[in-house]
Amino acid sequence: MKSWPADKVCDDARWGAGNRARILSGPFTGALIYALGCVFGIAALGPAGCGNNSTAQPPDAMMQPDPVGNTPSMPMPYTPSYPPLAPQVLAGSGSILSAPRVVPVFFSGDKFQAQLTAFIQAYVTTSTSWQVLKEYGVNTGTVTPPVVLTQTLAASISDTDVQNFIAARIQDGSLTVDAQTIVTLFYPTTTTITNNGSVSCRDFAGYHGSATLASGGRLAYAVVPRCGLEPVSALTFAVSHELVEAATDPLLSAYNDLNDPYSLWTLNYGGVEIGDMCQNLADPAFSEKNVGVLARVWSNTAAAAFGNPCVPAAPGPSFFSIPVHNQLQVIQLNNKLRNIEQISITAGQTVTLDVRMLSPTKPSPTWSVTPLEVPLPGAGGTGVSALSFAWVEAPGKQTASGQDGVTLHLKITANASGPLGYTSFRLESIGPTTAGGQTETDWVGFVVINK
Numbered sequence: 001m002k003s004w005p006a007d008k009v010c011d012d013a014r015w016g017a018g019n020r021a022r023i024l025s026g027p028f029t030g031a032l033i034y035a036l037g038c039v040f041g042i043a044a045l046g047p048a049g050c051g052n053n054s055t056a057q058p059p060d061a062m063m064q065p066d067p068v069g070n071t072p073s074m075p076m077p078y079t080p081s082y083p084p085l086a087p088q089v090l091a092g093s094g095s096i097l098s099a100p101r102v103v104p105v106f107f108s109g110d111k112f113q114a115q116l117t118a119f120i121q122a123y124v125t126t127s128t129s130w131q132v133l134k135e136y137g138v139n140t141g142t143v144t145p146p147v148v149l150t151q152t153l154a155a156s157i158s159d160t161d162v163q164n165f166i167a168a169r170i171q172d173g174s175l176t177v178d179a180q181t182i183v184t185l186f187y188p189t190t191t192t193i194t195n196n197g198s199v200s201c202r203d204f205a206g207y208h209g210s211a212t213l214a215s216g217g218r219l220a221y222a223v224v225p226r227c228g229l230e231p232v233s234a235l236t237f238a239v240s241h242e243l244v245e246a247a248t249d250p251l252l253s254a255y256n257d258l259n260d261p262y263s264l265w266t267l268n269y270g271g272v273e274i275g276d277m278c279q280n281l282a283d284p285a286f287s288e289k290n291v292g293v294l295a296r297v298w299s300n301t302a303a304a305a306f307g308n309p310c311v312p313a314a315p316g317p318s319f320f321s322i323p324v325h326n327q328l329q330v331i332q333l334n335n336k337l338r339n340i341e342q343i344s345i346t347a348g349q350t351v352t353l354d355v356r357m358l359s360p361t362k363p364s365p366t367w368s369v370t371p372l373e374v375p376l377p378g379a380g381g382t383g384v385s386a387l388s389f390a391w392v393e394a395p396g397k398q399t400a401s402g403q404d405g406v407t408l409h410l411k412i413t414a415n416a417s418g419p420l421g422y423t424s425f426r427l428e429s430i431g432p433t434t435a436g437g438q439t440e441t442d443w444v445g446f447v448v449i450n451k
């Protein structure tokens with residue numbers, strides 16, 4: 001059976017995510033936050049965190065002999081249902097925080113302390129945006145007064161240092177925590193945080209994790225580096241992402257997995273916690289009146305109805321462009337056998353993929369769809385771009401368009417001289433909102449390139 005070293009995937013997923021980031025318009029125009037990529041809240045905190053987290057193990061290279069001599073399972077012919085199964089973030093076996101208690105922690109002289117505290121207060125206690133978390137069992141939260149610390153911080157600290165620091169502040173009485181607490185640390189620009197090979201402000205703009213306390217209990221915490229991010233909306237966006245994920249996946253064992261056949265989307269998205277599912281969109285943020293700018297998050301309920309799954313969403317139609325895979329492959333993912341969809345292409349060859357356009361809105365809007373390759377990291381993945389795309393319906397163009405019920409045809413060519421193995425792509429659908437703007441939904445496809 002195929003497997004993948006979890007710690008390596010953790011690093012690579014983050015790096016890859018950042019490397020593919022797009023600079024986007026919107027509330028953060030010009031802000032560094034998008035240059036950092038979709039690394040907000042990669043939950044994996046080192047190999048242990050990776051192993052029990054959704055950070056996936058992609059299929060091992062099918063063409064390589066299994067080190068223990070097993071014959072890789074053969075892909076099975078597959079006809080997906082239509083409408084397709086809706087992607088759903090799965091609960092996992094771990095607990096959530098039913099009434100999160102956020103403890104904001106600042107270091108002295110933080111000019112955004114008041115604004116960030118006010119944002120968190122409004123977000124977790126009164127905002128309508130937070131209410132979506134009810135479907136995951138998370139209710140209204142509380143916020144303690146900010147804790148302002150005066151310790152001198154090193155220029156570079158590791159995640160282990162962060163955890164030890166939290167433990168020491170609990171020990172000396174600076175922090176009081178309970179089982180619902182999310183300790184939320186805002187570090188100054190002068191401190192760089194490294195986490196399992198990733199570096200703050202280069203690879204991530206925030207993460208959340210779980211620390212083991214002296215008592216043996218576990219504590220959720222979130223880290224938000226400063227990165228020179230201004231305006232403050234870039235920081236509220238980052239911290240909101242971490243708070244929703246810390247609440248729904250505090251110990252990295254709850255909402256961090258997708259239902260089959262979509263479990264491998266985690267590598268394409270840099271995680272499938274409920275924030276990660278929406279972070280790669282052109283419109284990942286929502287500005288709520290009297291609250292601030294926050295990260296949109298995945299709603300299983302909206303997704304199940306084929307509504308715009310990232311909420312809050314701008315008003316308007318929902319739409320999806322769905323790649324029709326023709327093989328089902330068994331893989332090992334976090335020590336479980338999973339079924340993933342794929343198409344296989346012989347290196348140097350071209351395959352034509354059906355792309356079915358689905359909108360439950362009548363009359364259907366017209367929307368555009370653009371493929372974007374997202375190579376999978378590591379030994380079983382190509383690691384580099386290996387595909388080229390062409391639309392039968394839009395020769396010479398990157399983007400095709402249509403309406404509900406249309407099947408577009410996407411010609412995918414695997415580089416003749418490129419690496420063999422797994423790669424993935426997103427079909428990015430962009431369509432109108434009734435507010436006069438545009439919104440994006442994505443669907444993920446997987447390709448295995450063979451000899």
Ligand SMILES: [Zn+2]
Pocket residue numbers: 039040041042043241245271273275276
């Ligand atoms: Zn995240």
